[in-house]
Amino acid sequence: MAMVKIDGERQEPDARRWTFVVTGGALTAAPIRVDAASPADCLEDALQILRERGIELS
Template identity: 45%
Template sequence: MRVDIVSVLETLAGQGVTALVKADGERMLEQSRPWTFVASGEPLGGQVVRVDAVSVEACLAAAVPRLRALGVSVPE
């Protein structure tokens, strides 16, 4: 499943959530969960959602349910 990460980030930002996706070159070379997704901001009630995973899709698969549970809208 391909994820439209731009749509996800724009939707979150439109709700006041700060979010980023990072690819870590060192972890990529080590083959150790090189992708990180982080989201924070007032709409999350002061909580930070962070996921480290082997792919962007895996990051979002773990993060989206947590974000929705905190009350923000995330596209499919």
């Protein structure tokens, strides 16, 4: 499962309002959560973590 959400309570100008979470399958024991300032930053950081764990997405 993967989810991207925005937190409206984080109002500071450089707040990490966006959250990306992925879990299940190979990630059941160690899900990934990334908080960032934009959806693109979340996905970029999450893809890097997945690559570091040996999981490639095409």
